[in-house]
Amino acid sequence: MDVRRLELLRELAERGSITEVARATHRTPSAVSQQLRVLEREAGLPLTEKAGRGIVLTDAGRALARSATDVAIALERADALWDEFRHDPTGEVSLATFPTGGQMLLPGVLHRLAGQSGLTLHASDRDPVSEGFPDLTNDFDIVVAHAPSRPPSLWYGRGLSIVHLITEPLDVALPPGHPLADQASVSPSDLIGEQWIGVPWGYPFERTLYDISAAAGAPVNIVQRFADTRVTEALVSSGLGVAILPRYTAGGAYLTSDSLPRVALKPLSGMRAERHIYALMRPDRAERLAVRTIADLLRAEADAIREANPTRS
Amino acid sequence: MDVRRLELLRELAERGSITEVARATHRTPSAVSQQLRVLEREAGLPLTEKAGRGIVLTDAGRALARSATDVAIALERADALWDEFRHDPTGEVSLATFPTGGQMLLPGVLHRLAGQSGLTLHASDRDPVSEGFPDLTNDFDIVVAHAPSRPPSLWYGRGLSIVHLITEPLDVALPPGHPLADQASVSPSDLIGEQWIGVPWGYPFERTLYDISAAAGAPVNIVQRFADTRVTEALVSSGLGVAILPRYTAGGAYLTSDSLPRVALKPLSGMRAERHIYALMRPDRAERLAVRTIADLLRAEADAIREANPTRS
DNA sequence: CCTGAACCGGTAGCGTTCCTACATGGACGT
DNA sequence: ACGTCCATGTAGGAACGCTACCGGTTCAGG
Numbered sequence: 001m002d003v004r005r006l007e008l009l010r011e012l013a014e015r016g017s018i019t020e021v022a023r024a025t026h027r028t029p030s031a032v033s034q035q036l037r038v039l040e041r042e043a044g045l046p047l048t049e050k051a052g053r054g055i056v057l058t059d060a061g062r063a064l065a066r067s068a069t070d071v072a073i074a075l076e077r078a079d080a081l082w083d084e085f086r087h088d089p090t091g092e093v094s095l096a097t098f099p100t101g102g103q104m105l106l107p108g109v110l111h112r113l114a115g116q117s118g119l120t121l122h123a124s125d126r127d128p129v130s131e132g133f134p135d136l137t138n139d140f141d142i143v144v145a146h147a148p149s150r151p152p153s154l155w156y157g158r159g160l161s162i163v164h165l166i167t168e169p170l171d172v173a174l175p176p177g178h179p180l181a182d183q184a185s186v187s188p189s190d191l192i193g194e195q196w197i198g199v200p201w202g203y204p205f206e207r208t209l210y211d212i213s214a215a216a217g218a219p220v221n222i223v224q225r226f227a228d229t230r231v232t233e234a235l236v237s238s239g240l241g242v243a244i245l246p247r248y249t250a251g252g253a254y255l256t257s258d259s260l261p262r263v264a265l266k267p268l269s270g271m272r273a274e275r276h277i278y279a280l281m282r283p284d285r286a287e288r289l290a291v292r293t294i295a296d297l298l299r300a301e302a303d304a305i306r307e308a309n310p311t312r313s
Numbered sequence: 314m315d316v317r318r319l320e321l322l323r324e325l326a327e328r329g330s331i332t333e334v335a336r337a338t339h340r341t342p343s344a345v346s347q348q349l350r351v352l353e354r355e356a357g358l359p360l361t362e363k364a365g366r367g368i369v370l371t372d373a374g375r376a377l378a379r380s381a382t383d384v385a386i387a388l389e390r391a392d393a394l395w396d397e398f399r400h401d402p403t404g405e406v407s408l409a410t411f412p413t414g415g416q417m418l419l420p421g422v423l424h425r426l427a428g429q430s431g432l433t434l435h436a437s438d439r440d441p442v443s444e445g446f447p448d449l450t451n452d453f454d455i456v457v458a459h460a461p462s463r464p465p466s467l468w469y470g471r472g473l474s475i476v477h478l479i480t481e482p483l484d485v486a487l488p489p490g491h492p493l494a495d496q497a498s499v500s501p502s503d504l505i506g507e508q509w510i511g512v513p514w515g516y517p518f519e520r521t522l523y524d525i526s527a528a529a530g531a532p533v534n535i536v537q538r539f540a541d542t543r544v545t546e547a548l549v550s551s552g553l554g555v556a557i558l559p560r561y562t563a564g565g566a567y568l569t570s571d572s573l574p575r576v577a578l579k580p581l582s583g584m585r586a587e588r589h590i591y592a593l594m595r596p597d598r599a600e601r602l603a604v605r606t607i608a609d610l611l612r613a614e615a616d617a618i619r620e621a622n623p624t625r626s
Numbered sequence: 627c628c629t630g631a632a633c634c635g636g637t638a639g640c641g642t643t644c645c646t647a648c649a650t651g652g653a654c655g656t
Numbered sequence: 657a658c659g660t661c662c663a664t665g666t667a668g669g670a671a672c673g674c675t676a677c678c679g680g681t682t683c684a685g686g
Binding site: 330331332342343345346347350363365366367368 | 660661662663664665666
Binding site for chain 3: 317340341343344347348363365366367
């Protein structure tokens with residue numbers, strides 16, 4: 001039983017097709033197929049079965065793939081151990097984040113990282129359009145994701161390592177001269193009749209809009225829908241409506257001219273409106289010293305942001 | 314970082330010399346040396362250093378070897394998992410035991426095993442002369458050992474898997490017509506003045522003789538010393554002295570003629586006299602389904618023996 | 627119904643890897 | 657000083673895993 005073969009089985013379990021595994025591991029599909037065939041012969045029972053054009057794992061195959069994860073974890077832990085012996089968290093770490101998460105965390109992380117030479121972070125942003133955001137952990141060491149509720153139950157089933165980074169309040173963004181802008185906080189009933197700048201269907205903050213609607217007992221009137229909070233913020237700033245925006249990322253430095261007015265962020269009273277930001281990692285990758293270092297930096301930066309913003313719920 | 318190389322490092326940590334590792338893994342010393350050299354180059358720091366004719370591991374080498382154990386455990390667990398999927402605890406298990414341990418447990422275990430075909434047990438006995446009994450775990454899947462005290466602290470340091478099988482009382486063996494043979498139990502002071510059949514220096518029960526001597530406040534008079542309990546028992550049976558014998562193994566069926574009288578076993582009162590019997594396994598080997606099956610049989614047989622002998626402490 | 631796309635699997639051949647056989651060199655004991 | 661033991665180099669051979677290429681199957685669309 002070879003570890004490399006087990007690793008292939010594991011990739012197959014996570015990616016679902018031999019071609020995808022081949023692409024991810026820089027091999028030919030034929031090579032992958034051959035190795036899996038050898039593994040199956042060693043196992044003595046079928047690990048895959050045909051399903052249409054592709055194949056699916058049998059129960060035995062899935063179980064074996066799970067144990068392959070434990071092997072990978074032990075291996076990466078050994079790797080990390082001797083990295084520690086060299087005091088050398090060197091290497092490359094890839095990171096994917098949703099846009100506002102990167103905006104909030106990456107500047108600080110990269111500044112902290114400037115001290116640590118030899119450790120390079122390749123970050124890129126992805127739109128959290130699809131529900132398959134956790135799938136990115138197959139291709140990135142760290143995936144910064146967010147969810148409205150505390151434990152994203154869907155993620156646990158995949159055995160992902162989950163690090164909670166920060167809980168970010170979702171505020172109501174108002175134009176500067178808005179009547180409600182003088183209040184310390186606004187309640188859902190205050191907002192009846194407002195025009196809303198929302199997000200596209202299925203996007204993150206939609207749930208909060210529903211909650212407001214339910215709490216106020218009146219529908220929210222969504223006149224525009226944008227995925228990019230910069231657009232939303234520009235519209236709110238121009239007095240075209242109100243919106244839900246995350247507290248630590250809205251009102252930032254991305255307005256082109258300093259003379260332009262910003263938005264007023266007001267906490268929502270009488271209801272819970274927040275999003276939880278997590279770092280997701282495949283458990284084997286989470287063992288790498290370089291990955292753990294970056295994860296620690298992310299958490300440190302998130303803590304700094306939380307402390308710099310006094311709680312005014 | 315290859316698993317096979319890590320495994321070699323682990324073997325080196327346990328066996329101490331490249332030649333021994335080569336012999337154990339059916340390779341040439343040169344091959345072992347080459348692979349360790351590659352591993353060292355990958356690690357980027359020295360794993361071994363010369364010591365006289367041989368080599369010793371550096372601290373880093375030992376640490377890496379420890380993590381290699383975790384990898385081996387994960388691998389064996391995967392192996393066992395798919396054995397379970399096939400409902401097939403097949404394979405060969407090697408076992409080493411001290412003589413009376415084998416006498417007590419092996420007949421029952423082998424009978425129980427007769428039902429399970431495809432699983433073969435290769436057992437052999439070793440004299441527990443040396444202190445290096447746990448070293449046998451390198452060459453045997455299961456080592457049945459005994460110790461006078463509860464947790465043999467020396468064994469824990471090696472990270473061995475330890476399964477407690479049974480606590481066997483150590484009784485006083487008396488000739489059938491001996492004056493004390495009518496009592497339910499005998500105390501150390503009862504035994505003052507007796508002639509003892511002991512064990513060679515450093516052998517298991519010697520400590521109990523010391524304890525008796527201390528409790529009685531008088532020295533014990535050891536006139537003969539034998540390692541084999543059959544000899545001891547034959548002498549006691551002939552009225553040539555008394556001895557300490559383990560309750561479940563003494564008085565057995567190994568007297569040649571049925572007409573010969575046996576010995577009377579009397580519990581020692583007023584002091585603790587017992588030995589603890591354990592199954593020792595290297596943790597990776599302990600994961601194998603076949604090994605676990607045999608270990609379970611050992612424990613079942615030990616439980617049966619304990620229940621068949623009512624406690625009359 | 628036929629065609630094209632997507633995917634899995636088989637075969638031949640090549641490159642890499644890892645082992646053996648043999649030889650070298652240092653450390654220890656007699 | 658010599659033999660022994662142990663680790664470690666070098667050359668060659670065998671095995672393994674990959675690529676390139678081809679065939680078979682399934683499914684969607686005209």
